[in-house]
Amino acid sequence: MILVRDEIAQLIAKAIRTAQKKGELPSFDLSEVPVTRARDETFGDYASPVCMTLARVARMAPLAIAQRVIARMPPAPFIGKVETAHPGFINISLAPQWLSQQVEVILTEGECFGQVDLGKGRSVQVEYISANPTGPLTVGSGRNGVLGDALANVLAAAGWRVQREYYINDTGTQIELFAASLYARYAQALGRDEPLPDGGYPGSYLVEMGHQLAQEYGDCFLTMERGQALAALREEGLKRMLASIQADAAALGIHFDNWKSERSLYEDGTYSLVFNRLSAEGWLVYRDGAVWFTEIPQRSSGEDRLIAEEQQTQAIAKNSQDKDNVVVRSDGRPTYFASDIAYVWDKLVTRGFDRAIYVWGADHQGHVPRMKAVTRALGIDPDRIEIILYQLVTLRRGGELVRMGKRTGEIITLREIVEEIGADATRFMLLTRAADSQMELDLTLAVQQSSENPVYYVQYGHARIASIFRYAQERGFSPEGGDVSLLTHPAEQALIRQMVRLPETVALCAETLSPHHLTHYAQELATAFHAFYKECRVISEDAKHAEIGRARMKLVQAAKIVLANTLRLIGVSAPESM
Structure with missing residues (x-):
């Protein structure tokens, strides 16, 4: 096409x-x-x-x-x-004649219709969700996942070799707080008076996990030296949280090709490699015992090529560096930025992807220029990384705002949302707005069986076509021999016009990294089909209608293909009946 x-x-x-x-x-x-x-x-x-x-x-x-x-x-x-x-x-x-002939093209291409070759077989990694494994996935993580997964589908349809990756934040302050919180809940389950650490995780999911560990291991971890117990519980808790995250993602139809450990970037030497490279080329400055990244490389003589204190201060002031540009804290611990530097090297150099796409929350907006700058400093074209920022999701039920908060103990999880409205509605609804637009998910609307519910409206179009074919089969009516040149009715032409837009919609989504265009297209396609169904009778007992009926059967068969292909890209099922 x-x-x-x-x-x-x-x-x-x-x-x-x-x-x-x-x-x-x-x-x-x-x-x-x-x-x-x-x-x-x-x-x-x-x-x-x-x-x-x-x-x-x-x-x-x-x-x-x-x-x-x-x-x-x-x-x-x-x-x-x-x-x-x-x-x-x-x-x-x-041209109307050309439009009519596209029905045959669609029937021939089948599941391949809509594919384009923008990527030319080049490789791209899409990394999404990547929520800290310290609690259940929230609806915000769900939006991240739906955006990333639909984008991966689109890029694959656009000729890219796609890898889907989840980045596991399994090192650093938050994972240590998680381990300490789990230790407290585990000890409490065994009757110990163990307080939660300051800034710890109060959610009931850790209370439940603590009881499970107490039942499975008894007081095993309490007999260990505390540091050893925390390390063991960190690994045990991490394993269970990742299994939970994987199950929640799978319930939404999301499956990753690779799960990448942050800790592995330190263990395999990637972090040391990029740190030494940046330091040798003058991209790191030393101040107040910490190591900072600067966008203006500083060079001097001497084995370590470190700049003087006055030069360091001037460089930091000139570049408006803030605490987020710290690579190594004054206590010697690498920051999350240090991990991000190692990770971009791992993606684009070690593993050699042509592009790397990140899906981040809008609160990471300030980190984007920093990531671009450090990528350039590593000698990598910064245009090879692209970052999609998405806004938060608010929930409504019956017109009322549904409150949520991950760190309050009153968690509204992604799992609860999927159980309430279903995976199809969750995916479709979370993809109806551009990533940079605020998202409001109406839980009441999402389960309505009416034309006001977009996912129901689109899926009903596919189910309606399937019912036409069941009806035709019962009466021995076949599209075989149908002459598509007869498809000249305005409603027929309008439907075909929408159908032939799928390849361009795929291209638009891939070029702009904006998969929300798919749901808009799906609704417009469904609208065109429902209008055709109202205007044009497909099957009739009248023998005079047989010729145009066969042509229209081909048209609805092609429409079914295009609807199914679109829903598959969104990640939503195409039901045969509703």
């Missing part, structure tokens, strides 16, 4: 160059021809504002440029009509 948008852009570019050769347009460089879906279908299917951007360099009115361009537009089988519109748009309508 061709990308019509790109084909139109090439035709317009060719027309501009032809007009220049003919002396109808002045000479100028043409860098890009933007083509978008027309906002108003009365103006056609596609529109290009390129003539308005060329007006200044051509020193001509945009409309005059557009008129000269369309006069030189080469013919193409998919183009039905090309027109200009004030103040200088080029509007393109698809």
Whole structure:
């Protein structure tokens, strides 16, 4: 399936160059021809504002440029009509005959329809969720997971070799607090008066885990030296929390290719390698006993190539460095930033991915330029890392706000949400807004069986098509021999117009790293199908209807393929009945 948008852009570019050769347009460089879906279908299917951007360099009115361009537009089988519109748009309508023939194309391509080859087999790693293994996954982690997983699906459909990874934060302050909190709950389960540590985890899940450990191990950990007991409980608790996280992700249809340990970056020498590299090249400065990253490399003579105290202070002030740029604390412990530096090296150098995509909460926004800067300092093109930031999720039930808080002990977990509204509704609803938009999940709406519930509305379209085929089979009616050229009814054409948009939607999602376009497309496709179903009878007892009926059977068969492919990219089931 061709990308019509790109084909139109090439035709317009060719027309501009032809007009220049003919002396109808002045000479100028043409860098890009933007083509978008027309906002108003009365103006056609596609529109290009390129003539308005060329007006200044051509020193001509945009409309005059557009008129000269369309006069030189080469013919193409998919183009039905090309027109200009004030103040200088080029509007393109698809050919009805070409649209009808796309039904056969879709039937031939089947599950492959919608795939494009933007990646050319290059590799990309998508790392998502990666929540601290110190508690159950929250609905915020669910949004992270849905965004990352749908994006991984889209990138795979766009020709990339994709690896899905969960980064395990299994070292540092939070994991030590988790171990100390678990020790307290375990001791309490055995009747000991052991307080939670300051800043510890108060959730009931640790109370339950403490009782489980007491039942399984008795007082085994209490007989150990405390440091040894904390280390053992850290590993035991980590193992159980990761199993819980893995189960919660799987319940949402998320499965990772790799689980990467933060601790392994220190154990395999990656951290030491990048630290020594940055230090040797002057990207690290030493101040107040700590080690800082600076965006201006400092070099001096001497074995360690360390800058003087005055130079260090000036470098830090000049670069507006803050505490988040600390790589090693004054007590010698590496920071989370140190791990991130080692991790980006591991992704792009050690494992050699062409791209690395991170999905982070919006509270990490300030860390993005820091990550770009340190990637550049490591000698890696910073454009090879891309970071998607997503906003928080608020929950409503029956119009009322549902409160949540991970560290309060009153946890509303992702598991509870999935159990209440189902995995399909959770995934679809969490993907209906752009990542950088605030998300409100209406738990009441998510279970409604009405057209107001988008996931129900889309899935019902697929189920309705399946029911048409069951009905046809009962009556011995087959699409075999159907002539798709008969599909000229406005509702038929409107449905096909939506169907052929899937490859471009996949390309748009992959190019912009914005998989939410899939749910919008799915709703528009379902709307077009329901409108067709209302306007056009597919199966009739009237023999005169048989010919168009077979053609429409092919159309709904193709629509079923496109709906199923779209839902699969979203990660939602395509039910045969509802």
